[in-house]
Amino acid sequence: MQKAVIAYCASDAIILWTELVRGQEEYWKRNVTSVGNSFLAFHDSVDAWLPTLKPFITRPNLAQLDLAGLVTQGQQYLVGLSPAQRPTQPLGVVIGGFDQMGRPSLMGLHSNRKFEPRPFYPSISGGLPSSIWDYLVSNMAHLMQTRDDIIDLLFLGGEMYQRVLHQVGMPNLSGVGILQFNESLKWIERERMIDAMARNRQRLLVFQQRLAEGLRQLGVLP
Amino acid sequence: MTLALALRCSDGLVMATDSRITGGPRQSADISEKFLQVNRDVGVMTYGLAVPGYTGIRKLVEEAHRDPSTYTTMATITSKAQELFKSAYEQFLEQSRDAEGNLPPGLEDAIVGFIIGGYDGNDTAQFRIYSSDNKSDFQMVEQPNIMAAQWHLAALLNDFLAFPGMSVRYGLKVAVALMILTSVYERTVGGPIHLATVTIQEGFTLLHERESAALLEEIQPWFSIIKEAWMHAWLSP
Numbered sequence: 460m461q462k463a464v465i466a467y468c469a470s471d472a473i474i475l476w477t478e479l480v481r482g483q484e485e486y487w488k489r490n491v492t493s494v495g496n497s498f499l500a501f502h503d504s505v506d507a508w509l510p511t512l513k514p515f516i517t518r519p520n521l522a523q524l525d526l527a528g529l530v531t532q533g534q535q536y537l538v539g540l541s542p543a544q545r546p547t548q549p550l551g552v553v554i555g556g557f558d559q560m561g562r563p564s565l566m567g568l569h570s571n572r573k574f575e576p577r578p579f580y581p582s583i584s585g586g587l588p589s590s591i592w593d594y595l596v597s598n599m600a601h602l603m604q605t606r607d608d609i610i611d612l613l614f615l616g617g618e619m620y621q622r623v624l625h626q627v628g629m630p631n632l633s634g635v636g637i638l639q640f641n642e643s644l645k646w647i648e649r650e651r652m653i654d655a656m657a658r659n660r661q662r663l664l665v666f667q668q669r670l671a672e673g674l675r676q677l678g679v680l681p
Numbered sequence: 682m683t684l685a686l687a688l689r690c691s692d693g694l695v696m697a698t699d700s701r702i703t704g705g706p707r708q709s710a711d712i713s714e715k716f717l718q719v720n721r722d723v724g725v726m727t728y729g730l731a732v733p734g735y736t737g738i739r740k741l742v743e744e745a746h747r748d749p750s751t752y753t754t755m756a757t758i759t760s761k762a763q764e765l766f767k768s769a770y771e772q773f774l775e776q777s778r779d780a781e782g783n784l785p786p787g788l789e790d791a792i793v794g795f796i797i798g799g800y801d802g803n804d805t806a807q808f809r810i811y812s813s814d815n816k817s818d819f820q821m822v823e824q825p826n827i828m829a830a831q832w833h834l835a836a837l838l839n840d841f842l843a844f845p846g847m848s849v850r851y852g853l854k855v856a857v858a859l860m861i862l863t864s865v866y867e868r869t870v871g872g873p874i875h876l877a878t879v880t881i882q883e884g885f886t887l888l889h890e891r892e893s894a895a896l897l898e899e900i901q902p903w904f905s906i907i908k909e910a911w912m913h914a915w916l917s918p
Contacts, residue, residue, distance in 0.1 A: 588831070588833040588834075589866075590831065590833055590834040590863065590866040590867050591833055591834050591837055593866045594834055594837075594862070594865075594866050597866075598908060598911040598912075599911060599915055602912065602915050602916065619837055622837060622840060623833050623836045623837050623840075624833075658918040661917060661918045662914040662915060662917060662918060663914065665910075665913060665914040665917040666841070666910050666911060666913075666914035667841060669906075669909070669910035669913045669914060670841060670842075670906065670907060670910040673906030673907075673909070673910060674903070674906060677902055677903075677906070679851065679854065679903075
């Protein structure tokens, strides 16, 4: 089952929206593992890769690594897997953290590119086409003023994908985490998620109304 | 990859595609062959791999012209189309193999698809739209609207712009808007837009470039209306 991830780099934090994966162990409650001041967000065919990833994410030194170290070790581990250890299904990893200047940074590894590290851009994956997210960001990015604005935008993105693809888990199957400098990833409470979705419902109503008014004034709609 | 659309309207169909073509060892540069008329009331278009796409739609048109009395209903046209599209694709794969029988990397995963739209006057008296592609073994699937290839943003915006009972005239504007907006965010979509309508009065009609250009000019205000609507919506709560 594909799992999707959308990540947004604010000036001082990374905000991550992800579909959740159910699991029996604590670190698999989501497809995201918090590692020191970084995180690893797995996407695409996460279920198939679970047993293979476990030895890596349970390494005791992982939390001591900085972003660059995490990327390097992650790549080495994945590339070093034997064919028998490596599922045929695709896997992506988004590694979020702070670079040496303290700036939030997102790096991606993907099996389709032999896990060669690249900046995670456009900041969306897991089988989600980037065009919808790019469209929303280009129309709304200049209006982002608060953390709640970014959280709302991520949920709006999730809702738009749900409309189009009918397979993205909303709302009970998604979560938003915030990573700030020198802190571990924190998941926002369910109430905050519900508030974000309520605001977005209002926004979509207003959008539809304003669009219809505008087209009516143009004489296009009766 | 391209964007291909077929929209159902109250008085007919609108079909649209861009001009970008996808590679393959012998990709065609003749983009006029992306969209062809099968008979008075039916049109066909292709997206994805250019060579099997163009071959498939050309063979369908040749067959329909060779024996027009047989292909008078959508059922007979789509049945033959499935066979011809599959044959064109298989032939293309064979011709693409190297001396060892291997296909170029990525070719087996590439998509070639077709959309057939028309008025089924001799059978069901309805406007009908079908899609078919290599991933589903060219099975003909009927749908109310079809958006194919890089369709996601177009599907989202269509949700906001289209409405049941819209006219062909309005549907043409929606199609142009979807094409333009998708091309901004998908680099594989672009170039001149090819448009066609199917109506009872006129049958299948390809629009001239001048008409497409006039539509594009007419919908310019739509883009700022959409952008302002998003801004007002975002600031509303």
